[in-house]
Amino acid sequence: MTRFSFSNSKSQPNKEIAMKIARYFFSTFLSTTLLMMSTLSYAAGTHSHSHGHGTPTFEATETEFGEYKPDMKPTKTIKVDLSDTMRFSPEAITVKVGDVVEFTHTNTGKLMHEFVIGTNESLAEHAKMMQKFPNMEHEEPYMIHVEPGKEGKMLWKFTKEGEFGFGCLVPGHFEAGMKGSIKVEG
Numbered sequence: 001m002t003r004f005s006f007s008n009s010k011s012q013p014n015k016e017i018a019m020k021i022a023r024y025f026f027s028t029f030l031s032t033t034l035l036m037m038s039t040l041s042y043a044a045g046t047h048s049h050s051h052g053h054g055t056p057t058f059e060a061t062e063t064e065f066g067e068y069k070p071d072m073k074p075t076k077t078i079k080v081d082l083s084d085t086m087r088f089s090p091e092a093i094t095v096k097v098g099d100v101v102e103f104t105h106t107n108t109g110k111l112m113h114e115f116v117i118g119t120n121e122s123l124a125e126h127a128k129m130m131q132k133f134p135n136m137e138h139e140e141p142y143m144i145h146v147e148p149g150k151e152g153k154m155l156w157k158f159t160k161e162g163e164f165g166f167g168c169l170v171p172g173h174f175e176a177g178m179k180g181s182i183k184v185e186g
């Protein structure tokens with residue numbers, strides 16, 4: 001009986017230490033994994049480089065909401081303002097199938113904002129991912145980060161008729177209402 005209570009009281013702190021070690025390794029493992037994930041996704045992203053006039057070029061990309069080709073030329077220009085009120089202006093955009101749109105963005109706020117085109121599903125999913133992994137970075141032709149007070153430019157061709165969207169995926173912004181709609185008419 002005495003022996004039992006003795007060994008029991010002794011094993012308690014050991015258990016605690018073991019738990020601490022396990023927790024330490026788990027958190028180290030987790031942060032290493034996250035770091036690797038963000039590095040990987042960054043490395044796997046399209047390599048962008050500026051071409052003098054400031055519009056970055058990417059490798060050809062095809063999605064369910066349109067496409068990008070490095071040699072395509074704009075047929076239409078749309079100006080979008082991004083602000084700290086968590087709103088885009090305009091909030092609704094209408095284009096035609098085949099339009100190659102040059103978006104020019106102005107971030108009028110003091111926070112970083114993004115303009116990301118997608119399907120409503122892909123945007124909502126992506127926003128959720130950004131909440132979980134806020135440091136995840138990637139570069140795609142259908143997304144742009146616009147620093148406070150700065151401007152951005154992006155080329156995107158709408159190839160499919162339907163209702164699509166755009167949003168800011170800085171963690172929390174999409175959820176706060178920083179999103180808009182793109183109607184692509186046939």
Ligand SMILES: [Cu+2]
Pocket residue numbers: 086112113114168169170173178
């Ligand atoms: Cu934003």
